[in-house]
Amino acid sequence: MSGAQIGELRRVVAANVRRLRKAKGLSQEAFADDCGLHRTYIGAIERAERNVSIDNIERLAGALAVPGYELLKP
C-alpha cells in the first residue's frame, strides 16, 4: 500500500496551476473562463483542497497550453 503519502500529488498540481496561470498573467476568474470551470473551483484547486479529476486536468492543461503531465511534475 502507498496510502501514507496520498495528497502530495494534488499539492504539486496546485502549485503548478498557480505558477502557470500567473505566468500567463491571468486572474483566477479569467483562467476559469478559459477552462470552462468555476472561479471558486480554480481557487480550491490552487489550495490543494480538491481531488481534481483527469478530465479537469486536461481542461486546465489545455487552457495553459501545456501537456497534461506537466501539471503533475514536481
Next chain:
Amino acid sequence: MSGAQIGELRRVVAANVRRLRKAKGLSQEAFADDCGLHRTYIGAIERAERNVSIDNIERLAGALAVPGYELLKP
C-alpha cells in the same frame, strides 16, 4: 475553451496503467490489492471508462513505483 478533445488524457492513463501493470506481471486483481482499490475499478480505468482523480493517480503510480506524471505521458 479546450472542451473538444476532453477524454484523450484518460485514454493515455488507461494505456499506461495497463502497460505498466503487465510489465510487472500483475493481474488486475493483484494490482488492485497493491493500490488499495477494487479490481473492477482497475478494469474500468484500463478501459478509459473512469474519470480518475489525482489522489487515485497517486495510488496507482505508487503501486507501479513510477512518478505520478508518468501515467499521463503519451
